[in-house]
Amino acid sequence: MNELTRITITSMEAAGWCGKRHTDLLRDIRKYVQQLGESKIAFTDFFKESTYITDQNKTLPCFLVTKKGCEFIAHKMTGQKGTEFTARYINRFHEMEGTPQRLLTEHxxxxxxxxxxxxxxxxxxxxxxxxxxxxxxxxxxxxxxxxxxxxxxxxxxxxxxxxxxxxxxxx
Incomplete structure (x- = not known):
């Protein structure tokens, strides 16, 4: 599998880096997915639908965000927040790419x-x-x-x- 799409972070982590509420980033990602679909571009290179379990034992939606997905989000941001997001995702992915990966899950x-x-x-x-x-x-x-x-x-x-x-x- 392509290295740019194999390693992911959660949309919760990306939302924290963006300074957005997770629900707001989910809304944005869903819009990106729809627009990519209309253009017949595979959105799974950028975002993968998933779920997570809350402390209250609820299953909620999230996305797994690939390196390409982080680059996509970063290109939508400007100013200080865009710079901070870009630096965080670059550091995080370089860190993860240096860590040997075993069985990876999309769920x-x-x-x-x-x-x-x-x-x-x-x-x-x-x-x-x-x-x-x-x-x-x-x-x-x-x-x-x-x-x-x-x-x-x-x-x-x-x-x-x-x-x-x-x-x-x-x-």
């Missing part, structure tokens, strides 16, 4: 449902919350979804016990 909503089901089961089994975060991080990594480096936070008391175990192994 982050399905990945979210999987994570939610596994986290619920782990919670019922009494697993520590950070273990659920580690599991979610691993699943995201396997599907090419990037999370912040500090996503998994091990409680300080557990870090101390893990440190003690490592020291015992060395001795």
């Amino acid at each position: 982050p909503g399905e990945v979210a449902k999987l994570i939610q089901a596994l986290a619920s089961r782990m919670d019922k089994q009494g697993s520590a919350p950070y273990k659920s975060a580690e599991m979610a991080s691993l699943i995201c990594e396997q599907h090419g979804i990037r999370l912040p480096t500090d996503f998994v936070k091990i409680p300080e008391y557990e870090q101390l016990s893990l440190f003690a175990i490592e020291n015992e192994k060395r001795e």
